Amino acid sequence: MSVRYIPVQWNRFKWGYDAALLASVGVFLWAFLRVTPEDLGHERDVSGAIRNARAFGACAFVMLTGILCIGPLARLDTRFLPLLYNRRHFGVVTAAVALTHFSFVLDWYFAFSPAGKYEALLFANTSFTNGVAGFPFEAFGIFALLSLLILAATSHDFWMKFLTPPVWKGLHYLIYPAYAAVVAHVAWGALLDQENTTFAWVVHVGALLVVGLHLGAALSGRDAAKPRTAGWVDAGDPATIPEGRARIVTLASGDRVAVFRHEGALSAISNACAHQNGPLGEGRIIDCLVTCPWHGFQYDVRTGRSPAPFTEKVPTYALRLEGGRLLVSPDADPPGTPQRPVPVHRGRTT
Amino acid sequence: MSERPFFVGYLGLPRGLRFMTLALAVSLLIGGGLLATVIARAKDDPGPGTFRFDYGRQTVTGIVALTPTPILHVTKGSEHIEAGRTLMLSGQGKNGALLRARALEGRLANASGILLTRGDLDMMQLVCGEAGLGPADGDAPMAPEPEDLGRWELAGEICDGKCAAGAMRPGTGIAHKACASLCILNGLPPVFISTRPIEGETFLLIAGTPEDPMPPELYDWVAEYVALKGQIVRHGDLLVLDIDTATLERTP
Ligand code: FES
Numbered sequence: 001m002s003v004r005y006i007p008v009q010w011n012r013f014k015w016g017y018d019a020a021l022l023a024s025v026g027v028f029l030w031a032f033l034r035v036t037p038e039d040l041g042h043e044r045d046v047s048g049a050i051r052n053a054r055a056f057g058a059c060a061f062v063m064l065t066g067i068l069c070i071g072p073l074a075r076l077d078t079r080f081l082p083l084l085y086n087r088r089h090f091g092v093v094t095a096a097v098a099l100t101h102f103s104f105v106l107d108w109y110f111a112f113s114p115a116g117k118y119e120a121l122l123f124a125n126t127s128f129t130n131g132v133a134g135f136p137f138e139a140f141g142i143f144a145l146l147s148l149l150i151l152a153a154t155s156h157d158f159w160m161k162f163l164t165p166p167v168w169k170g171l172h173y174l175i176y177p178a179y180a181a182v183v184a185h186v187a188w189g190a191l192l193d194q195e196n197t198t199f200a201w202v203v204h205v206g207a208l209l210v211v212g213l214h215l216g217a218a219l220s221g222r223d224a225a226k227p228r229t230a231g232w233v234d235a236g237d238p239a240t241i242p243e244g245r246a247r248i249v250t251l252a253s254g255d256r257v258a259v260f261r262h263e264g265a266l267s268a269i270s271n272a273c274a275h276q277n278g279p280l281g282e283g284r285i286i287d288c289l290v291t292c293p294w295h296g297f298q299y300d301v302r303t304g305r306s307p308a309p310f311t312e313k314v315p316t317y318a319l320r321l322e323g324g325r326l327l328v329s330p331d332a333d334p335p336g337t338p339q340r341p342v343p344v345h346r347g348r349t350t
Numbered sequence: 351m352s353e354r355p356f357f358v359g360y361l362g363l364p365r366g367l368r369f370m371t372l373a374l375a376v377s378l379l380i381g382g383g384l385l386a387t388v389i390a391r392a393k394d395d396p397g398p399g400t401f402r403f404d405y406g407r408q409t410v411t412g413i414v415a416l417t418p419t420p421i422l423h424v425t426k427g428s429e430h431i432e433a434g435r436t437l438m439l440s441g442q443g444k445n446g447a448l449l450r451a452r453a454l455e456g457r458l459a460n461a462s463g464i465l466l467t468r469g470d471l472d473m474m475q476l477v478c479g480e481a482g483l484g485p486a487d488g489d490a491p492m493a494p495e496p497e498d499l500g501r502w503e504l505a506g507e508i509c510d511g512k513c514a515a516g517a518m519r520p521g522t523g524i525a526h527k528a529c530a531s532l533c534i535l536n537g538l539p540p541v542f543i544s545t546r547p548i549e550g551e552t553f554l555l556i557a558g559t560p561e562d563p564m565p566p567e568l569y570d571w572v573a574e575y576v577a578l579k580g581q582i583v584r585h586g587d588l589l590v591l592d593i594d595t596a597t598l599e600r601t602p
Contacts, residue, residue: 020375024382031386035393042395047519058389062382078354083368085359108518109529112443113536124535125528130570138528141389172402196394202385235404279447295360 014281017086021078027058045195053104054190058199060098061186064179065206067091074293075282076275081293088155091175095152098145136187140181147178160276169277183207232327233322235259238266238344246290248281249328256281257317257328260290260301265341267301268317268328274335303338385486399468401475405430407473409462411486412437415585418560419511419539420451420483422474423586424572425492428467431472436494436586437461438473438539438555439483440512445528446537447476448563452482458490459483466515470587471553473515473542497584503593504544505577505601508556508568511539527573534572535569535589540564542591548582549593554591557583 030053034274037045045051067090072082125136151172153159160168183203191200235249238261246258248271256271258281269290271281278294287292289298289307299306299314306312313336318329321342333339355366363371386412411426420439439447439461463476476482510533513521520526522543534540540556540563548554558564579597583590594601 013359013362013364016375020378024375024378027379030387032390035387040391040393040395043398044396044400044516044519046393046396050520054393055386055390057384064386068541078356079367080369080374082359082363082367083356083374085357109526110532113532115532115536120528124532127570129526131600134524134527134570134574136528138526167525189525193523194392195394196392201388202389217511225525230579275505286356286358286361289360291356293356296360 013082014086016085017082018089021086022089025059025063025093025097026155028062032058037279047108048256049104049108053108055100056097056101056104056188057190058202060094060202061182063090063094064182065096066096068175068179068210069213072213075217075279076213076220078282078293084294091148092152092155095145095148098148100185102141102145113336115192133192135188137185137192140185141190144178144181144185147174147181151178152300157275157286167284179210212279223276232329233257234318235326235328237324238321238326238342241266241344244285246281246283248279251328251330253330255332258283258290258329259326260285261344262301262341265343266319266326267339267341268319269299269301269304270315270317270332273297274314275304280314302341305336305338358491359577372410382394382498397468397516397522397563398517399466399471399514399519399521401516402430402465402467402560405465407477408465409460410437410474411458411460412453413490414454414457414459416448416451416455416560416589417555418448418563419449419537421539421555421585421588423458425491432529434587436588437465438471438511438515438541439590440538441482442475442476442478443523444512444536444538446532446563447483447538448455448538450476450480454483454485456493458486458488460486466512466517468515469513469520469553470551471515473511473519473539476513476517480590488524494586497591499549499582499584499589499595501579502548502582502591503577504542504548504554505546505575506542506544507575508540508542508572511541511555512536514543514553519535522573523602524573530572531569534564535568539565540568542593548589551589554582554589555585557590557592562579565595568593568598571598571600575601 016305049249070087072085074084102288110117113120125138127134127136186203233251235248239249241261243261246260249257257268258271259266259268263287271279273280273292275297278292280290282290283291290301291298304314304316315332315335316337316339317332317341320327355364357367385402408428408431410424410428410431412422412424422437422439423432424433426436441447448594461474463474463482466473468578507522509522509530512533544552556564577599580591580593580595
């Protein structure tokens with residue numbers, strides 16, 4: 001068995017990914033800024049700083065919408081997995097674009113006054129209680145920007161090790177309130193401000209796409225209803241699990257188990273990757289090792305352990321066959337506990 | 351289950367995914383450019399207001415009046431400012447000219463700076479110190495007698511006169527609310543942009559008290575589309591609006 005196991009590091013694909021990402025951001029900004037007042041029949045152009053703030057703001061919104069679509073897209077169709085692989089860089093670039101938008105706004109709307117810019121940001125618009133329509137949209141933007149900066153700053157694997165994967169993953173769910181805040185920021189700001197409704201359409205379609213794809217992915221992931229009793233869980237006919245692939249089973253506790261078939265025998269490990277909770281059951285067995293679809297961390301399916309020299313471990317589960325049905329133990333064994341693989345014998349009771 | 355190619359980053363792109371990934375990258379590039387163009391082309395016209403740097407620095411003489419925002423009734427004009435016009439006065443950036451103007455109230459003064467114009471709104475951004483606003487020789491003639499135009503019902507937007515005049519484009523609207531409030535707090539003229547002309551004027555200067563250049567209750571309504579009632583008084587060719595704050599309401 002080879003140990004072809006390299007964690008998320010620079011490689012050719014990542015360079016290509018980042019190049020395509022930065023080129024797309026460049027093209028977006030260039031295309032936005034090259035529209036002249038003559039093109040639109042306006043006598044004068046929008047002030048430079050406002051035009052730049054709008055370009056970077058629109059770009060950040062589109063990028064964030066894109067990032068949030070990648071996860072469910074990759075679940076619905078594995079051909080989108082290459083987009084997911086380097087999603088963190090996408091996030092960091094988005095935070096940088098959002099920060100640039102903020103700088104243009106701060107150095108224009110909040111500058112040139114006797115008060116400091118940051119101070120002015122806090123007191124210039126405080127109409128929090130004067131009805132919904134005039135709510136200071138800046139507050140939503142500040143929340144979203146701080147969230148994006150926290151996520152970008154903690155995106156490196158160092159922080160995941162330091163904070164532990166569950167805490168890190170929990171922290172990174174902040175992306176959802178951040179996106180909601182971005183939509184609110186745009187809705188209460190740019191959309192209320194503009195008479196032209198084109199951008200409103202873009203924002204609505206983007207937000208609906210994010211919601212729709214997440215719902216679609218959630219529905220398609222409901223492979224097995226959560227059992228009501230806490231006993232061994234029926235995982236169906238074992239013969240229908242293809243070689244090298246898994247079936248995902250949901251336990252009464254809500255935990256998900258990936259039951260893999262490897263060389264004609266079945267083994268079960270937790271569905272959550274020790275790296276970033278990637279869905280191991282959507283991965284494949286490559287070189288005798290379960291390979292996570294997100295960043296390619298690998299585990300021995302019989303022990304839940306990454307091959308040496310790596311030390312990641314995931315919980316394992318006992319399996320048994322009964323009346324031709326495969327049953328999964330409701331209790332996880334500690335991460336890295338070896339289990340005896342259960343051979344697939346159609347119709348035989350063990 | 352379909353046998354779709356399975357991507358593992360460090361193993362490189364499987365053959366079956368190369369075309370799709372390339373197509374995704376290209377559509378991201380082209381789609382991004384197209385989307386940006388569509389969004390950028392959807393911007394509203396920011397209006398014709400602007401700094402008239404093309405006129406160069408203008409120097410005029412006139413009588414200073416306070417509403418309490420400083421205004422100047424021009425008695426001796428310049429190349430681009432005729433005598434008889436009334437200018438709102440501002441300092442540099444988001445700074446008013448109130449401190450300089452107080453000492454000169456009712457007196458003849460020289461004002462020098464850059465003109466900002468938007469429709470019937472005229473403002474002068476004064477250069478710093480006495481070179482911008484200082485006493486002029488001679489006795490002040492009579493300032494135009496304020497003419498009471500009665501109580502009016504208006505709809506429109508409260509904003510600061512400098513950004514609205516073209517210091518920022520757009521210098522109105524909800525996205526500009528914080529900036530407008532900051533400008534007014536710093537002594538720039540608060541103005542009301544009426545949706546319909548009043549006696550031929552669309553921009554009205556909002557009256558305040560010596561303590562508050564704009565009634566504090568109005569800050570929450572800045573940059574919103576509002577309806578209100580108020581007393582209008584003509585000062586030269588400028589209309590000054592004294593808002594009855596109890597009548598303010600948001601309009602759809
Ligand atoms: S390898 Fe990153 S989540 Fe599994």
